[in-house]
Amino acid sequence: EAQVTQNPRYLITVTGKKLTVTCSQNMNHEYMSWYRQDPGLGLRQIYYSMNVEVTDKGDVPEGYKVSRKEKRNFPLILESPSPNQTSLYFCASSLGGGAVEHFGDGTRLSIL
Amino acid sequence: GESVGLHLPTLSVQEGDNSIINCAYSNSASDYFIWYKQESGKGPQFIIDIRSNMDKRQGQRVTVLLNKTVKHLSLQIAATQPGDSAVYFCAERSHGSSNTGKLIFGQGTTLQVKP
Numbered sequence: 001e002a003q004v005t006q007n008p009r010y011l012i013t014v015t016g017k018k019l020t021v022t023c024s025q026n027m028n029h030e031y032m033s034w035y036r037q038d039p040g041l042g043l044r045q046i047y048y049s050m051n052v053e054v055t056d057k058g059d060v061p062e063g064y065k066v067s068r069k070e071k072r073n074f075p076l077i078l079e080s081p082s083p084n085q086t087s088l089y090f091c092a093s094s095l096g097g098g099a100v101e102h103f104g105d106g107t108r109l110s111i112l
Numbered sequence: 113g114e115s116v117g118l119h120l121p122t123l124s125v126q127e128g129d130n131s132i133i134n135c136a137y138s139n140s141a142s143d144y145f146i147w148y149k150q151e152s153g154k155g156p157q158f159i160i161d162i163r164s165n166m167d168k169r170q171g172q173r174v175t176v177l178l179n180k181t182v183k184h185l186s187l188q189i190a191a192t193q194p195g196d197s198a199v200y201f202c203a204e205r206s207h208g209s210s211n212t213g214k215l216i217f218g219q220g221t222t223l224q225v226k227p
Binding site for chain 1: 144153154206212213214215219220
């Protein structure tokens with residue numbers, strides 16, 4: 001089954017404790033991206049990757065890092081999480097930028 | 113002071129009725145549009161898309177209409193069912209300075225189906 005898998009689905013942690021949210025897709029998509037979804041603000045792109053070793057900032061990249069060492073994986077790293085990063089995060093993949101994006105089921109992060 | 117959360121527009125329809133969900137997009141140069149459905153606890157799922165050289169596209173029980181003159185997109189759902197209850201949002205494709213395509217998402221509309 002074609003899918004985007006994120007882990008963990010839920011995480012409660014404390015300010016400053018580094019965390020990584022993993023994302024994996026099995027559709028051989030070149031383009032992957034991370035979004036955060038906040039009430040009243042919709043989906044906002046954090047980072048995207050056009051292909052392996054090619055990443056770029058989206059609209060709200062501050063406080064986040066990503067890497068794309070393999071085509072299927074695109075982890076999101078919060079080096080020093082802060083409470084304003086409490087949000088619902090989605091990973092997505094597609095054939096290319098601007099194409100239909102296939103989303104994972106989300107990771108709800110709470111930073112205390 | 114007290115903060116107030118912003119609420120999504122909500123459309124409440126009777127089961128069996130038709131639903132129309134609207135979306136205003138921002139960029140007259142956008143050339144491709146997508147409707148997504150997001151159920152509680154899940155990620156957005158693709159419903160239907162339309163290119164800017166079309167005015168209408170039909171799927172199974174869904175129709176998307178595009179009015180480029182007023183930059184308006186609508187999603188029509190025929191014979192709405194309880195399983196259609198979700199948040200629906202549109203996305204438009206714009207192109208950045210490097211001509212890289214990017215999806216811009218709308219805020220979303222909550223559809224509630226009453227049995």
